[in-house]
Amino acid sequence: MNLNKENILALLEEIIHPEFEKNIVELGMIENIDISDNEISFSILPKRQQDPFAASIKKKCEQLLSEKFSSVTVKITERGKRQNTANREQTQTNYALKDVKHIVAIMSGKGGVGKSTISSNLAVTLANRGFKTGLTDADIYGPSIPQMFGVQNSQPMMVKVDDIELIEPVESYGVKLMSISFFINHAEALIWRAPMATSALRQLAGGTYWGELDFLLIDFPPGTGDIHITMTQELNLDGIIIVTTPQPVALADAIRGINMFGHEKINVPILGLVENMAWFTPDELPENRYYIFGMNGGKKLAAEKQIPFLAEIPIVQSIRQSGDDGIPAVCTSDIQAKVFDELADNFLKQIK
Ligand SMILES: Nc1ncnc2c1ncn2[C@@H]1O[C@H](COP(=O)(O)OP(=O)(O)OP(=O)(O)O)[C@@H](O)[C@H]1O
Numbered sequence: 001m002n003l004n005k006e007n008i009l010a011l012l013e014e015i016i017h018p019e020f021e022k023n024i025v026e027l028g029m030i031e032n033i034d035i036s037d038n039e040i041s042f043s044i045l046p047k048r049q050q051d052p053f054a055a056s057i058k059k060k061c062e063q064l065l066s067e068k069f070s071s072v073t074v075k076i077t078e079r080g081k082r083q084n085t086a087n088r089e090q091t092q093t094n095y096a097l098k099d100v101k102h103i104v105a106i107m108s109g110k111g112g113v114g115k116s117t118i119s120s121n122l123a124v125t126l127a128n129r130g131f132k133t134g135l136t137d138a139d140i141y142g143p144s145i146p147q148m149f150g151v152q153n154s155q156p157m158m159v160k161v162d163d164i165e166l167i168e169p170v171e172s173y174g175v176k177l178m179s180i181s182f183f184i185n186h187a188e189a190l191i192w193r194a195p196m197a198t199s200a201l202r203q204l205a206g207g208t209y210w211g212e213l214d215f216l217l218i219d220f221p222p223g224t225g226d227i228h229i230t231m232t233q234e235l236n237l238d239g240i241i242i243v244t245t246p247q248p249v250a251l252a253d254a255i256r257g258i259n260m261f262g263h264e265k266i267n268v269p270i271l272g273l274v275e276n277m278a279w280f281t282p283d284e285l286p287e288n289r290y291y292i293f294g295m296n297g298g299k300k301l302a303a304e305k306q307i308p309f310l311a312e313i314p315i316v317q318s319i320r321q322s323g324d325d326g327i328p329a330v331c332t333s334d335i336q337a338k339v340f341d342e343l344a345d346n347f348l349k350q351i352k
């Protein structure tokens, strides 16, 4: 076999990427092939950040080429292993994110612990302080952000920017919002499998005209599954905020989240933990605290796992009410604003 570019590509076409089920040439992963007297060199461009198959693909390329062309050395460089914020615009999907400084996801292992409440009130608090803030409702199966901001009937417009079609976010309380519920009905999304949901989310975050943002918060769906891993890697998250309530079942799920995001293959900084529903305070007895889900569960977990403790947020009827009414709690009372101010202060300390 002659040593030329065509033959090298023909050989590399035998290598199939296990995730995308296509060969690596077809996927556009091979770049800059160079042949000199006794050396073949080229770059492999991983299909996504932290591609778990990148190392084995590189090894297969080396084996295959060394077998066929035994007299030459093979030099392969892996490109763009983890993009940093400065070169997010490398892919079209990420075009929309190129002027976004920080992307942070809010997650919880257990459902219903207050992710959306905390995402929306943190977003409004940051926006009120002058930070340009966006919020993606990534909870495909239970989107609640539009309702919490009172914009459930909004219909986002399409805009063309530099010849790329993007969706214009809906703005409410100074925050740019995007949610799947602007486009589809809930029953339809419920039957989506993970790849479909992930691709919809990719469109939402990466297809929105965010413009310049200091912070893009992502309200994740509950749990620690495929969708979370893919989104975390594709969006190149700057950090995760974990929300839990103090009771043992929620803490056990929070630990799963801490372990997953802290795992060396994912390795996203955990910016901290928020203990929501830390105690109940009735409106008529504001000094009284009832620890109905247990006391300090989140605080203790944060200390144990050595992650920052960002805030403890009480159960107050007005927080639930304001969520249902579509007015973020921080806009309804000074007491709520103070609670979320503390969260914002601690969050900003971690992200800077
Ligand atoms: N601190 C709080 N005080 C009172 N009500 C709260 C508080 N936090 C959340 N809630 C209420 O609890 C319910 C669940 O909260 P939320 O929707 O924010 O949780 P979630 O973790 O996003 O849920 P899901 O997993 O379904 O997405 C909502 O009705 C919300 O208004």
Ligand SMILES: [Mg+2]
Residues within 6 Å of the ligand: 115, 116, 117, 139, 142, 144, 219
């Ligand atoms: Mg939610």
